[in-house]
Amino acid sequence: xxxxxxxxxxxxxxxxxxxxxxxxxxxxxxxxxxxxxxxxxxxxxxxxxxxxxxxxxxxxxxxxxxxxxxxxxxxxxxxxxxxxxxxxxxxxxxxxxxxxxxxxxxxxxxxxxxxxxx
Numbered sequence: 001x002x003x004x005x006x007x008x009x010x011x012x013x014x015x016x017x018x019x020x021x022x023x024x025x026x027x028x029x030x031x032x033x034x035x036x037x038x039x040x041x042x043x044x045x046x047x048x049x050x051x052x053x054x055x056x057x058x059x060x061x062x063x064x065x066x067x068x069x070x071x072x073x074x075x076x077x078x079x080x081x082x083x084x085x086x087x088x089x090x091x092x093x094x095x096x097x098x099x100x101x102x103x104x105x106x107x108x109x110x111x112x113x114x115x116x117x118x
Contacts, residue, residue, distance in 0.1 A: 053077035056100060065095040 054077035067088025084092035093107035
């Protein structure tokens with residue numbers, strides 16, 4: 001863990017992210033998996049320092065496309081991953097392509113088997 005991250009966690013700023021991980025992993029049974037997943041996209045530990053590299057992240061979150069579940073930065077940015085309902089992912093990607101014509105929008109499936117050697 002880096003010194004910067006250690007100091008954030010020690011100051012209490014990382015507690016929200018830790019609580020989110022616990023909530024998503026084993027949240028109350030009354031909250032559905034999709035709601036827990038959406039809540040997990042709110043990263044207060046890393047994103048505040050990286051969001052400037054991906055200004056479209058806030059634009060997507062403040063005006064989410066149809067089928068939107070959440071948006072996260074990939075690494076330090078500027079790539080943004082938009083998580084969508086499986087049955088609406090194509091519609092979500094098409095809307096994002098229309099809204100952000102200068103960016104490449106890829107509609108990628110989520111694998112259920114993990115990484116494998118090619």
